[in-house]
Structures are given as C-alpha cells and as structure tokens.
Amino acid sequence: MNRRNAKESMAAEKHEMTGREFLSLPLRERQRVVAEIEAESPEDRLARSTPLTPALRRRWNKFKRGRGRPQIGKGSTVVSLSLEKDLLKRADAYAKAHGLKRSELLTRGLLSVLGEKAVG
Numbered sequence: 689m690n691r692r693n694a695k696e697s698m699a700a701e702k703h704e705m706t707g708r709e710f711l712s713l714p715l716r717e718r719q720r721v722v723a724e725i726e727a728e729s730p731e732d733r734l735a736r737s738t739p740l741t742p743a744l745r746r747r748w749n750k751f752k753r754g755r756g757r758p759q760i761g762k763g764s765t766v767v768s769l770s771l772e773k774d775l776l777k778r779a780d781a782y783a784k785a786h787g788l789k790r791s792e793l794l795t796r797g798l799l800s801v802l803g804e805k806a807v808g
Contacts, residue, residue, distance in 0.1 A: 710718065740748060771779075783793040799805065
C-alpha cells in the first residue's frame with residue numbers, strides 16, 4: 689500500500705472512530721492523532737469536505753434548532769389581550785397557588801367555557 693492509500697485508509701478509520709474509542713487509545717496515540725489533525729490546513733480540510741446529504745441536512749437543522757418547548761396539539765400562537773388589572777392579579781395569584789403558568793390557567797379556563805377536556 690503506497691503512502692497516499694495508507695493516509696486515506698487512516699482518514700477513513702479516524703472518521704469511523706467514536707469518542708469512547710478515541711479516549712480508550714493510549715495517550716501517545718491520542719496525541720499523535722490530535723497532532724495529525726492539527727497539522728492539516730483548513731484548505732486541505734475544505735478540499736476533502738462534501739456537501740451534507742438531505743438526511744444529514746435535516747439532522748443538522750434539527751440540532752441547530754435546539755430542543756425548545758414541546759409542541760402541544762397543533763402548536764401555539766401568542767395572543768395579546770386586555771384584562772382588568774385586578775382580574776389579572778387574582779388570576780396570577782390563583783395560578784401561583786395551584787402551580788400553574790398564566791397561559792395554562794387561561795387555557796384551562798377557555799377549555800372549560802368551551803366544554804372541552806384540558807390536555808395534560
């Protein structure tokens with residue numbers, strides 16, 4: 689095997705190595721791998737890179753979005769509404785006493801008026 693094929697096979701091996709496998713290597717071997725990676729120029733790295741496949745692109749976009757809040761039902765919409773100050777204070781006090789968020793209290797109230805069962 690010539691030097692170029694050996695490098696390509698080593699690159700393929702490194703690509704398939706998990707973090708756990710890397711950490712299980714002896715210290716000198718880990719240092720060698722890190723030195724080899726750091727010796728590669730950004731241009732070389734860019735030259736051997738390839739665009740993401742559609743599946744990997746979806747996975748990357750999902751990762752970038754982060755976890756966020758879980759979707760309930762068909763999602764939610766922010767609504768601005770006016771309430772009397774005293775009514776809002778009473779509602780907030782009730783929600784706090786019962787371990788609810790303001791939006792949860794209002795949602796339960798609307799569902800009660802509409803005759804539907806609350807989710808959760």
